[in-house]
Amino acid sequence: MNSRRRAIVLAAGLVLLAAVPPLAALANQPFYLDLVRRVMIFAIAALSLNLILGYGGMVSFGHAAYLGIGAYAVGVLAHYGINNGYLQWALAIGASALVALAIGAVSIRTSGVYFIMITLAFTQMLYYLGISIEEYGGDDGMRLQVKSQFPGLIDLNDANAFYYLVLAILVLALFLGHRLVNSRFGLVLRAAKSNEARTRSLGFSPYPYRLAAFVIAGAVCGLAGALLVNHTAYLTPEFMNWTRSGELMFMVILGGMASIAGPVLGAFALLLVEDALSGWTQHWQLILGPLLVLSVLFLRRGLAGLFFGKNE
Amino acid sequence: MNKVLLEVRGLRKSFGALLASDDVDLEVLEGETHAIIGPNGAGKTTLISQLAGNLLPDRGRVRFAGEDITALSAPSRARRGFARSFQITSIYPDFTALENVMLAVQAHSGSSFRFWRPAREEARLRSPASAILEEVGLGGRSGVLAANLAHGEQRALEIATALATRPRLLLLDEPVAGMGVEETQRMIALLSSLKGGKTLILVEHDMDAVFSLADRISVLVYGRIIATGTPQEVRANAEVRRAYLGEEIAA
Secondary structure, three states, rough: OOHHHHHHHHHHHHHHHHOHHHHHOOOOOHHHHHOOOOOOOOHHHHHHHHHHHHHHHOOOOOOOOHHHHHHHHHHHHHOOOOHHHHHHHHHHHHHHHHHHHHHHHOOOOHHHHHHHHHHHHHHHHHHHHHHOOOOOOOOHHHHHHOEEEEEOOOOOHHHHHOOOOHHHHHHHHHHHHHHHEEEHHHHHHHHHOOOOOHHHOOOOOHHHHHHHHHHHHHHHHHHHHHHHOOOOOHHHHHHHHHHHHHHHHHHHHHHHOOOHHHHHHHHHHHHHHHHHHHHHHHHHHHHHHHHHHHHHOOOHHHHHHHHOOOOO | OOOOEEEEEEEEEEEOOOOEEEEEEEEEOOOOEEEOOOOHHHHOHHHHHHHHHOOOEHHHHHHHHEEEEEOOOHHHHHHHOEEEEEEOOOOOOOEEEHHHHHHHHOOOOOOOOOOEEEEEEEEHHHHHHHHHHOOOOOHHOOOOEEEHHHHHHHHHHHHHHHHHHOOEEEEEEOOOOOOOOOHHHHHHHHHHHHOEEEEEOOOOHHHHHHHHOOOEEEEEOEEEEEEOOOOHHHHHHHHHHOOOOOOHOOO
């Protein structure tokens, strides 16, 4: 059965990810720990985007906004000497949810190309806002002097501990996502994507369901932003650049939209190939581009279809 | 006489110079099967869209179960017991037959802002949905993806979906469109099994279906209702005969 196969692939992936820190230590290559941790953070962001893109049918071209808001929430508080991680991350999630509520409330009233353009426009506004605030480094950004402090719980300066925290959040996000898309709420969301007229005639107004999904996705991506700024120890408006939104979209599409774990595969494939190619030649984008086009043409269900079998 | 369930008064809708609904008056009685027929271009689709809430009229009122619903959206009307099927099969192709109907049950059984429990495991959605699939003859096909059902089965699934909302009124937009003879017979049998218990509005081109199912018929021509009555009365009506140019209706 497909569900059995999926469980095996997921378990194997989990074991593999859990084994990265000891293997990297054994090989004396801490770089890999760093790389995989970064990929997992983007996987969480891509996962959140997939909730609205894959399950909700909302093509948001501005999801990097919440990466930026999460990162700035942490960085700005730290800038004023507030290093309490609970506070920083709560702000990262809360502010992202609020901004998503505002952007979603406006943009979900539109559809198609207009939705894409509005979400992009809002994110560009935030990007230029980041560039214009000199206090927080303008377009140069600023260093995160002290990582988020979780006294008594975890020390993010411990590379292994931070790695396992990111892994735990990724697994939690996968599990919550799985529950969500199969709940009553998730079914209405998917139904509204599949056939809006039918869904309305059953008595569902899609708008509140879509908006709620948009807010949840923003909040989760905000958490990914908080992780990202702690990972890089650097804050920059580039987190919100539209190319970043495009990368997240690509991870989702490459990985497979009809699957909760698909975007995780997409994040790994895109970032690892990017890393390998860029180490080999500086013209790596010339090779990556055609690879991406081919994968979209020939992997209709994304990498998830390849790994997990045909159906969700 | 039965109570009036749906009352339409002076409904008017124009698209530019084209008057698609020209002061339409219509009464649908509780428990009856009321057919709306008319030649192509008579304005049937426009009328249905205004009844179901997909299109706002320029003028006129629609009352449903004593309440003015003229300004209500399609979802609000659906929640008040106004269900419909579509002319072009409208189902969720990537849901199974059972999931299609379960979602319709869900629409009228508690809040759908529930994020945790798998909906597929809810018995209060599952068992009514199974019973309705059984009723429309799809009992053995519940686990099949809707996309993989035969055309006639998809049409039956669509009826099942509408029934699952436990409607007071069911609007059927050409339920036998595109069907073969055998499938048509099966659909007519299914619909007549619903008669009596449910109030049905049947918009249909197939005169066999209309005359074997309808208690009353309204004839729509150029956006106006030119006649309403029993099948015998309508068949004998001179104006109706003229509109159809002695076509199938005379037979």
